[in-house]
Amino acid sequence: MRKNFYSQKIHVLLLAWFEQSQPVGVMQSTRLTTKVLPKLFHVQTKTYIELPKNLCVIHIGKPNNHIPPDIDVSKLPKTNVVSRNHANILVEGSNYFIEDIGSANGTYLNRTLIKSFTPYPLQLGDRIGLGKENQVTFVFQFSTISPAIESKSTKDTQKLMGLFAKLLGSSLMLVGLGFLSSSIMIGGQADPALSQETGKITSQYMAVSAQSERENYKAIALEKIASADALIGNDPKAIALSVFGKTESEGGSRDVKVYYPQPNQAVVIITQIGVADDSIRGIRYRTEFRTRSKPSSTSKQWKMVWAGSQVTCQPGRGHQDWSAELCS
Incomplete structure (x- = not known):
């Protein structure tokens, strides 16, 4: 799992580097296609729930006087298995985690019961089950915002970027991890896009380190x-x-x-x-x-x-x- 995580992150680094080499007109169009919004797909009703913006802790549950939910599931069917204070989605930059907060019937990640008060990383396509018997199930997804008109050069660029990441992502994984401990330089100057992505990897590394520290408590x-x-x-x-x-x-x-x-x-x-x-x-x-x-x-x-x-x-x-x- 950790290898896959770093591989995905290095892909992002490589894509950011590749973007730097593209003409300005192409880059503006390409960046429009890469904006994503996190959301939950409710399997039972086949509906989507977008995650609230600007929150680091997103509460999932039902109305109560203790901690009002940011995502209210009370209107969904068969939510009698969901506690009023059931779970949290934690947001750290571009990284997302699911955490059960002591619910009565538990929280499941990909059909496996998770420990309470322990954040678990969320990956695209992960299934989140609230309560038992898969009666309230969500799939973690992203929405991609695409422009109304997309030029041929943009499509070609995206294909090249995808091919570039596939060919070099795995082989440069270890090299990419070295970016965490040094400034990323291109042509003798620090590259802002890669530095930003390095910060995201550092954030995830911090989360992994915190998880390791928790094991001693x-x-x-x-x-x-x-x-x-x-x-x-x-x-x-x-x-x-x-x-x-x-x-x-x-x-x-x-x-x-x-x-x-x-x-x-x-x-x-x-x-x-x-x-x-x-x-x-x-x-x-x-x-x-x-x-x-x-x-x-x-x-x-x-x-x-x-x-x-x-x-x-x-x-x-x-x-x-x-x-x-x-x-x-």
Whole structure:
């Protein structure tokens, strides 16, 4: 799966490079044909639902007083298997993820039940099932915006671009990954189009890294420990401390670190040494946030989208390193 992902991304890099070499008139026409809009195809009714724009977290569910859905499925048939707060679609640049948020009947990706509060990458054509027995099923798709008049030169260019990507995409995969750690230069000058695509790959790499970090923590069901309002605010650190900063201590120390892997992402790690517990010596919380507005917005609203914990044990009561395993 990871190989296919990088192959697709390198194709984009190659296409962007190829576009730079085309005449201005051809390029303007070609770019019109590459604009895409994400959408969901509802299999049971054969209808489309476009994803809301300018949201980093898209809530899927039914009307409620807790978290109003951005995609309301209550009007679709057989949605009795769908929870009011069922799943989220997470948006990171041009990358999309599906995440179950503790629904009663689960969320399925390509007919496989996914873990709650764990984002899974969405690929073109993936099937999303809400609840059991495939009664509410969507297919993740993109709409392509095409111009009313398309010149022959544009069609020829698209054919050449497609052939170019197929021939060179796989063989240059490893070379393309090298772009992540260096500036992309063409003719001695940085190429803006390739630099932009490199940023997209970096964003995906950040998501993969975050997923790897999560494996070292025990996931926490946020809806069971805090209200929806308590998970949203202007400062990720303040939100994290309000939710997880009340751990009872015995004269220990606390360390709080805040990271911003991307403009619309934040990670807050709270480490408490000296816990009022006869088996646990310290506890650490990892909390992840995303903005609900555009990354360029001057007033960001941050929302906690995932949290996990790990502990280190008292001497003689278990492991001494940080782990999701319980102490004895």
